[in-house]
Amino acid sequence: MLKQANAISEELIEWRRDFHMHPETGFDVYRTAGIVADELEKMGYRVKRGVGKSGVVADIGEGGRMVAIRADMDALPLQELNESEFKSQNDGKMHACGHDSHTAMALGAAHLLAKEKFTGRVRFLFQPSEESADEEGKSGAVRMSEDGAMNGVDYVIAQHVDPGQPVGTIAISSGAASGGVDSWFGVIQGKGGHGAYPHHTVDPFYLLAHIIFALNAFISRKLDPFSPAVVSIGSINGGFTENVIPDSIKITGTLRFTTAEVQKQIHAEIKRAFDIAKTLGGDYELKIEIGAPPMTNDKKVTEMIESVGKDFLGAENVHEIHKSLGAEDFGSFMEHAPGAMYMLGTRKQGHEEYPFHHPKFDIDERAFPLGTAILAETALRFLKQ
Template identity: 40%
Template structure:
């Protein structure tokens, strides 16, 4: 594909955008949580069949996979989109807002799904122009960090040479992308800390061993793991998002429980966090005469982009959109289980601008109940993914 062919492909993407915007709006009205994406998967599979593909369903749970053969033998380039929604009550007021109370596509996975289907449509129309094949991976359960692992266990990466994916970003204007080599997004681990004390009357604390006080001290003490034990040049976060203890105002409970998340930007640092948290929580809890049990669940690693794959995405974007539309991504400790695919094959994950050019700084961010996207990002997204796949297949043709 030359530059002229790429721009023709971009023109075709705009001509087909209404179909996939309508598809996205339907998903927004009927969002499904992680591990429950059955309706979404059925719609994706039906759309792929209309494009002449033969999708596999129930891959890694509710995942859907389809492969498009090119004109001759060659590499396998994978493209991935996530499909699940979040337990968030939508407050956008849009006419196509969620009809399912307490569930919302607050991260834009509905748009990602529509983008990958649009890419499949474009590539199906030009399959004679590239060798090898493109594998379309529609994954569930990204928000629980379980989907990619399940898809890989079911073989979605077998024979794959490279993999590419994107995520919308409402603080970046439509028409722009942001890329970065190496560490791109943070690791994600989960911690659960249980404190066992000695319960009793709230008016007689000297006869008790208060697990709430112990847990409170640990919440504060854990912050020193970042501020006093880790280099200020090594990004890390320990956040306690849930504190559960007691039910009555005048009773000191027997147990307290903390649930939190640990994020790092370095694979080496990630490996040190369990021992550090175990030491701090255990010794602080012991000082308050409580027994402490830590459950440390490693979920996903740091998302590390392959520099060569990033280069290919950047070159494609520059030809398609113009160099001025590409920027360098700022580091983020938000996690993405696309990192699991990148542990097995090289590839690139990048940000696709989905915000209004006039108001990105005031845009509601990912996971916010008023989150929304500028839908013009959808045709740009599927033109980019289709172009990357076709060009890479041709460049590494066997």
């Protein structure tokens, strides 16, 4: 499989560079999805367009088990600062998370699998909007699942490029691999007035100071230290000028967790922190918007990817995943079937290392055949076992 993937490495690079030049964000990935769907039809797949608004679902094979391979297609609202002949042509948009590569490699895997004989089915899930949610707080994976994309799927796999790891390595571990994410939006209500007469007001800044303290303290005082969690404030907006105490202040933030139990606990503690506003004579509004669930890699699927990785790369090049509470909406697909995501080493040699979402984010395209082969081979082994 690796040999066949090597043989199409030029096509993989061509696809990736084309997607890189024409980045699209959120659910607005119609050009990318159109190309993906056309290519899959040419390969002989049964293709459904417009799944989860702008996603593509493509099936091949009959009967038996069904393995799904997922790729995300969306870019970021970011101005690219790299100089290359395939630099982003869309001002203010850039593939700075490697989803251009994910899409190209999944197309490559589709190409390889279309030439194989197997019992069972492979489904490709090309999703929009991994990086952001729509006005109802739903990301691409959620929308596609709602449209039935996961119906009948027995296992689901995905990969993500990793600029922190050299080409020729992968990382994967079972269990929680990334955090669940929710967003919270608060309004702290006081009573405004003249800055010289605070005793005639309920100063929302005074309330806020206590709330911020409580928000930053409960992780260490109330949660189990072996259950990772984060609460961060992202914005505070309020006030007009130096001598006016405003009526209210807006505050927003994010929270991260790896279990539903901790998620519930954090929600309760955030509310408790805001309750301080009442204790001190004010009031508040608080809205917590549910985001993506944590991404928990299934043990069996993880072992399958590990064994493929070891066969292709040698055991010394298959590492443990560096866990983080960054969010990944692949977790939403994994709520419907056991699955796992692995990280594919794509560090560029002799090149400064830039993190995900950086305007100079870049990857080493020599990793493409490997990522393509691992996806295809893992799917085949699940069908053949």
